[in-house]
Amino acid sequence: MAASILLSPAFLISAATTLAAGGYAYAYLPVQMHKAYRQSLLTLATAVETKDKTSVGHGGRVAALVVATAKIMRISRKQLSKMEYAAFLQDLGNVKVPHGILNTADALTHEEFDIVKAHTSTGADIVEQIGFLKDISPIIRYHHEFWNGAGYPDGMKGEQIPLGSRIIAVCTAYDAMTHEKSYRAALGEDEAVKIIRADAGIKYDPAVVDAFLKALKKIAGEERPVS
Amino acid sequence: MRPLAKAFVYYKNLTLLVGLAIFVWAVAHMGQELPHLPELALFFLIILVGELLPVTIPGSNIDVTVTIPAIMSLFLSHGSPAALTVAPLSIIVGVMIVHRKQNFRWLVDMSSYNTAMCTIPIGVASWVYYFVGGHTIEASPDVAVASMFIPLFIAIIASTVANAIIFTTGLSLNSGDPWRLSFFQSLRWFAPNFIVTAPSGILFAMLYKQFGFYGVLMMIVPFIVGRQALNMYSEQMAAYMETVTTLGSYMQHYHAYTKGHLERVASMSDKIAKQMGLPYQSLMFIREAGLLHDIGKVGVSEEILDNTGKLSDDDWNTIRQHPARGAEILAQMKHFERIVPWVRGHHERPDGKGYPDGLSANDLSIEAAVIAVADSFDAMVGGPDEETQRVYRVPKTKGQGIDELRYGSGTQFDPRVVKAFMQVMDREEIENGRQHTS
Numbered sequence: 097m098a099a100s101i102l103l104s105p106a107f108l109i110s111a112a113t114t115l116a117a118g119g120y121a122y123a124y125l126p127v128q129m130h131k132a133y134r135q136s137l138l139t140l141a142t143a144v145e146t147k148d149k150t151s152v153g154h155g156g157r158v159a160a161l162v163v164a165t166a167k168i169m170r171i172s173r174k175q176l177s178k179m180e181y182a183a184f185l186q187d188l189g190n191v192k193v194p195h196g197i198l199n200t201a202d203a204l205t206h207e208e209f210d211i212v213k214a215h216t217s218t219g220a221d222i223v224e225q226i227g228f229l230k231d232i233s234p235i236i237r238y239h240h241e242f243w244n245g246a247g248y249p250d251g252m253k254g255e256q257i258p259l260g261s262r263i264i265a266v267c268t269a270y271d272a273m274t275h276e277k278s279y280r281a282a283l284g285e286d287e288a289v290k291i292i293r294a295d296a297g298i299k300y301d302p303a304v305v306d307a308f309l310k311a312l313k314k315i316a317g318e319e320r321p322v323s
Numbered sequence: 324m325r326p327l328a329k330a331f332v333y334y335k336n337l338t339l340l341v342g343l344a345i346f347v348w349a350v351a352h353m354g355q356e357l358p359h360l361p362e363l364a365l366f367f368l369i370i371l372v373g374e375l376l377p378v379t380i381p382g383s384n385i386d387v388t389v390t391i392p393a394i395m396s397l398f399l400s401h402g403s404p405a406a407l408t409v410a411p412l413s414i415i416v417g418v419m420i421v422h423r424k425q426n427f428r429w430l431v432d433m434s435s436y437n438t439a440m441c442t443i444p445i446g447v448a449s450w451v452y453y454f455v456g457g458h459t460i461e462a463s464p465d466v467a468v469a470s471m472f473i474p475l476f477i478a479i480i481a482s483t484v485a486n487a488i489i490f491t492t493g494l495s496l497n498s499g500d501p502w503r504l505s506f507f508q509s510l511r512w513f514a515p516n517f518i519v520t521a522p523s524g525i526l527f528a529m530l531y532k533q534f535g536f537y538g539v540l541m542m543i544v545p546f547i548v549g550r551q552a553l554n555m556y557s558e559q560m561a562a563y564m565e566t567v568t569t570l571g572s573y574m575q576h577y578h579a580y581t582k583g584h585l586e587r588v589a590s591m592s593d594k595i596a597k598q599m600g601l602p603y604q605s606l607m608f609i610r611e612a613g614l615l616h617d618i619g620k621v622g623v624s625e626e627i628l629d630n631t632g633k634l635s636d637d638d639w640n641t642i643r644q645h646p647a648r649g650a651e652i653l654a655q656m657k658h659f660e661r662i663v664p665w666v667r668g669h670h671e672r673p674d675g676k677g678y679p680d681g682l683s684a685n686d687l688s689i690e691a692a693v694i695a696v697a698d699s700f701d702a703m704v705g706g707p708d709e710e711t712q713r714v715y716r717v718p719k720t721k722g723q724g725i726d727e728l729r730y731g732s733g734t735q736f737d738p739r740v741v742k743a744f745m746q747v748m749d750r751e752e753i754e755n756g757r758q759h760t761s
Contacts, residue, residue, distance in 0.1 A: 107529050109472070113522035121552035129559050132657035136567045139655040140574065146622035192577040195624035222573045228566045 134181075141184040144191055148198040150277050151187065154268075159183035161267035162260075164311035165304065171259075179260040182235035186264055189218030189236075201278045213248045216240050235260035239268065242299045254301075262301040266292060266308045269299075331496040335436055338489065342411070342439025345446040349407030356405045363405060365536070366397045367413045369543070374417025376550055390414070391517065394445060395524025399460045399471075400531050403449035410445055411438045440489050448482035460528050475521055483510065483517045494602075508604070564611065564658060572614040574621055581617070584701055589613030591697035591747075596690070598743040604661070605690050612662040616669050616694050619649025643678040646670050665690040669698060674734045684737065692737035696744050699736070700724050 141155040162183045166176045190198060193215050197208050204212065220237035223229040238252060238261035245253035273288040289309065296305035356363065373390035398406035418434035457474030491506040530538035576582040592613040596606055620628060623645060627638045634642070650667035653659045668691030671677035673684035704724040725748065732741040
């Protein structure tokens, strides 16, 4: 008798629907929320990018490369999403860099270049004050450091530089080179790869460059499926 | 507190009367359920627990309780007189416990009104359920799905509509909100909750019929799990909104005068909106809107924003586009949709001479008008420190700022908002005076 009521359609349908409702609340809603959060961060980052017309979309594109590279390097999901957010917001500090400097086609003076360099710390300082974004502050602060210590702001070297920053450094350079800037035309993809490969071990972490090149190949493979 | 509108008082008493009539009818028909008193007591406790552990849906003032499935299963297993006796009693006790700190008269008033508001939809549901051919559950395996699900869903829809009507009518009589708008809004909130919980109501009723006391215990687990899930969702939503709003406002701090300005506009808008008794949904988001109203300026060149001389037509156009640009940005951010028109409209004027759309008073949201007043006043008067004042004009005194608002009331500013602003200022004056003398 007990078994038969548990097998009755009313019971089964009710149980299934209850489970579905629970699954919706537990699995679906948080995923939607996460998507909304991610989208909002990207939107705010893009708002800053409009200051320099040639950089609109840069953060989003770099983030896609960062995620692809980080996946090749088998980085945990949690770290990966931090790196993605940091890539979105890497140039947040440009809010403090005057419009004229960002858009000039002329060579920057020493002072102007210092102002540009400060965007790393400005951006890091902003997110540092926000509880849920605090973690990504160092990734933003050091995304212009070089593997050999010749970068900015602190001249950090090798593995002292957070891994996220090392990955962003490669991806951001590639994206910048392959897109037009106010002071130069876009380079071809092969050209950009050549330059990045040459700078492995100098500007960039060689392991990251390896993974990045693999990621590029993988992306190219996905874009041009075997016919 | 504001005195209640007369119509609302009548409405409240009518609701109470109908609720009471249903309750009396139910008690009078309780006869055959009397032997089941211990089980009914158990249901009383479960509903009570549900009432005491509500979860507020993020961004609204609606509490979701796990009460609904419990009442449903009570109704399905013991019939409507039992449900209509036990549920109101349990809810009234629950409301009293939750608000026990309030004064007694208010407590009796509030809890009886709330209870009546719940009793009527339950009454409607049970009447509709029987009317379309539903019957209470039996401990037999041949319960046809159709005989339970379809009537139950029809009953739930009827009850949801009844609930929304009662709720909205009270709300609009009390606050003067347009009825139709609030009705669909509250329907949108109530409906998913009712419909999602219906199957669990049936499930619990069957478990209870089959396993008695242990069946009831089995109900409690999903209750707790569901509550946990909703709580988690609320917290995440709050954290997300908070993070994004803060980031959006910090991004703007690098214009010397913006820091502080945004905070002051947000807090003044909040005070004005409260003074005006704007709907809860507006109060929830007015702070966010105050902090983000100028987000469209991010990306505009500093040379234009800080220009002390005369602007060229092009530059002036760029400036006039910032509310629209801000609205575009916010439109892409989920859960911020509500404030999009407020931000877009914060430089509009009731006489139609504002920008970017030149809307006139009727097409303008009241929240936009609130932000416009708070923004203009702060732009004129500024904060306490000199460095936060604007480069392009000499700051005015508080008195001068108030005069400007009064002067522009009806043309540049919404008169209702200006009036509320004055009331807020007067009150603060009095409060400050009190602090000085004490």
